[in-house]
Amino acid sequence: MGFLVKQCCIGIAIALSFSVLSCVLYGSETGYLPKSVGDGLQASTSWILKNISHAVQFLNFENLAETILDVFFISSSYIPVGSPLHAYNGDMHLSVVACGDRLEEALVNIKSSLLFTKKRVFYHIFAEEDLHAGFKNGIDSWPMRWRRKFAYTLYPITYPSDGNEKNWKKLFKPCASQRLFLPLVLDTVVDSVLYVDTDIIFLTDVQDFWNFFKTFNSSQLSSLCVEHVDKNVGWYNRFARHPYYGKTGVNSGVMLMNLTRIRKTMFKSDLSSDVMSWSELLLPLYNKYRYNITWGDQDLLNIIFHHNPELLHIFPCNWNYRPDHCMYGQTCKEARDEGVKILHGNRGVYHNEKQRAFRAVYDTIRDFGFQPDYWKHIIEPLETALAATADTYCGKEREAILKELRNIVSNTP
CATH class of the missing domain: 3.90.550.10 (Spore Coat Polysaccharide Biosynthesis Protein SpsA; Chain A)
Structure with a gap:
């Protein structure tokens, strides 16, 4: 009987926590709930869910424990060192x-x-x-x-x-x-x-x-x-x-x-x-x-x-594309054929004028304001910024830098 009571209590607590957390997430996203209030309620609810998860694991409901932890994951991005959520x-x-x-x-x-x-x-x-x-x-x-x-x-x-x-x-x-x-x-x-x-x-x-x-x-x-x-x-x-x-x-x-x-x-x-x-x-x-x-x-x-x-x-080199690959002319065939997948701005090029094409990419991503229209707020500004670097060797390879970005943005819902 005691075991059934524990199950019922945990079920009720889970249901209430899910309801509160859903309201908090909706309120924070829509602006109906002040951020300070939303953050406080979210933290409290996440704490409850985390502790419920320990009880569920103790009762060997592993799938339910993982579901609870998954909810905690999407509601709180910071996880302290040593937390059981690392599992x-x-x-x-x-x-x-x-x-x-x-x-x-x-x-x-x-x-x-x-x-x-x-x-x-x-x-x-x-x-x-x-x-x-x-x-x-x-x-x-x-x-x-x-x-x-x-x-x-x-x-x-x-x-x-x-x-x-x-x-x-x-x-x-x-x-x-x-x-x-x-x-x-x-x-x-x-x-x-x-x-x-x-x-x-x-x-x-x-x-x-x-x-x-x-x-x-x-x-x-x-x-x-x-x-x-x-x-x-x-x-x-x-x-x-x-x-x-x-x-x-x-x-x-x-x-x-x-x-x-x-x-x-x-x-x-x-x-x-x-x-x-x-x-x-x-x-x-x-x-x-x-x-x-x-x-x-x-x-x-x-x-x-x-x-x-x-x-x-x-x-391949297009997964670690550095100024060395273009500063004396294109040496990375995969970048030209498939596009640059990962940009590596070593030698501090994001913060000086030595490789302006690399800096243009950094500035564009840094300034991106999380708008849903990636083409308007990433591709178009970057195309304009890279066009201004056409007088540099790496700027001449701007189509390689844009190729994968255009492709993936075109195929992103």
Whole structure:
């Protein structure tokens, strides 16, 4: 009898919470409910649902628990570290690392990833703690219909307690080496993740890139793009003082990582004849090459995959399209044929006049006001902005930049 009473109580609580939450969401979207009131009621209702979910799980109603958590997911995009909701945290995991002045860039990055996604996205955001409020305030200012598309957790910058924390943080760019430690610091329920630098802008559905995981063979545990297509302008083959992958090295700004495989794999190296785990390998590798690496953690990844090439999957250059691909003329055939899928504005080009075509894309996505008419508010302004860059090499490739965007906007309801 007691068990039935518990079931009835939980059912009533669920029904009431769903009703309140539906009213809150409707009121917030339509403007009938003041934002401050809506946010307060939404937070309270979400808290109730979260705690009900624990009770439901205790009673072994797993499908109902997942449904409740799904409702929580669409009503509150922030999920604290350690929350049990991480067990139901979306279809695709992305990670970005932000330090210093990279807050705005990271928010534009996240915003772009939500433009065309049809599936839920979960962002693992690693940032200096004084940036956490900026992330929350920025995301909270977005319309609810956008916040429903994803959830996120904010983490402090976290390095192993190996005595090398300060050097890890300063390696190449502030905090950039955090990506090396994602297999160690992300919860083991996260099987795979797409890591992106803050200066990444998605021009297509993230799911299309996530699908590269399905093309991995049984050994591959990561996917990267080659650093240069043309050896004549390659950096690694001309200047590197350490081993690197393939003929021209790889770029790590966009990186698919099967964390489960990375945690389990033993890696070959030139440190000894013994194989080593990921966690055992990083510090000795840094100590050996610290005076020979220019691009920090990217160089360490090149060294690792030089000795373990069978573990790496390579994706085409139009999924990590950088100024290097067009600043001396188009070198990425896939960009011209299929369009640019992911734009990578490295070297600070979003914030200077050196590559105005890249800046035009960044400014357009940054200034986009979440209007439903993408053609009017993204394509048309971007076409105008890119036309003004026609006197530059990358501006001459504006049709490659627009191609995928036009295609996907035309096919977006």
